[in-house]
Amino acid sequence: MRKFVLTAAASALALGIAAPAFAQDAPADVTFTGPRVGVILGYDKLQPGSGPNSDIDSDRKADGLVYGGDIGYDVALGSLVVGAEGEITGSTSKVTNNPLDAAALGYGRVKSGRDLYAGVRVGFLAAPSTLIYAKGGYTNGRLDLVASDGTTTTGQHFNLDGYRLGAGVEQSIGSNTYAKVEYRYSNYGNARFEYANGANTNNFDVDTDRHQIAVGVGYRF
Template sequence: MRKIILATATAAIGLSAAPAFAQDGPFTGPRAGVLLGYDGIRPGSTEDSDIAGDDQTANGLMYGGDIGYDIALNNVVVGIEGEVSGSTGKVRNDPVDPNDFGYGRVKAGRDLYIGGRLGVLASPTTLVYGKVGYTNARLDLTADDGTTETGREFTLDGFRVGAGVEKQLSEKTYAKVEYRYSNYGDARLQFVNGQNTDNFSVDTDRHQVVAGVGFRF
């Protein structure tokens, strides 16, 4: 994870030094936008789940916003971006064991992302790009033994990769659609009394298909 953060910071330093070589164009400069789309989070292939039924995915609506800075170098665009999002995704079962999912009855919480992207111009107003970065997410767990309902919160660390297409709509506005895959390999558990565990290993997958609109400054 440190390598991803270091690479992102290095990219940011490179972007701050690059404007002398950049070309003015529709994909250059700071930007901000809103995002909306599908979100699905589930145990990874190495995890067993005792959730009732065949569907073990917490499906829902992803919503949020992002900011970024891009530089166009001929037909190549490099950028750095950050994102804050939430999700309505949840999966309901009747677990007594809080290790089910392997977590329990789960609702997706906030998600933070920072990373970089690299793209090529398919046309003067169309960008095809890939992205990679670090993601930090939360899951809210509820366990109910029929008498007492308890809540816990997991904080997950992982990486995200994705690809998308961005279309310039006007001189300052754009729209985009992208697919993103995230995998979380480390987690911390916070109990209702505020105490936290040490980091431990997990395997949790996340698939998202989102659309966005934004404005360049």
């Protein structure tokens, strides 16, 4: 996991260093102020955490494709840019088991469901059209489950609450359009199990890590 994080950080740093070189041809009226909307696509990895309360091998993971959209509002204060953003994504990450295997606890499939995020970001202008930023906020994820006792198949899900931290580079590619790349780390520390009939358990402690490298394009109004 440490190697994965270092690789992602190095990639973001390299892009941040290189971005000013191709930012020189940007339009003169580029601004990082106002509402924006965009789409997101990237790599997603979900795995048990490695905290002191976790006795699950952190190599047991589900990885796949993250996809979705985001909205935000930014304000440029000189070379400093601050803003708020929200995001909804889905993922193809999943683990498939034999539900009759005792080790699977009756679960035939565990799949990443929708993920909600709300937070803030703060950045600085490395060039007139290049923003390097950090972000953080609240995230709520879902794990969709398919369970079977060999005769009846049912579906339930876990709701996971946690926080997200990340960093990225946003590059203006026109007066109103932009592209970005970012690394995001999420940790879910609370969960509740929700049954098919709508009932749910009380919250309980978990330790689940999520790593994502995502690219996005968007339009600023």
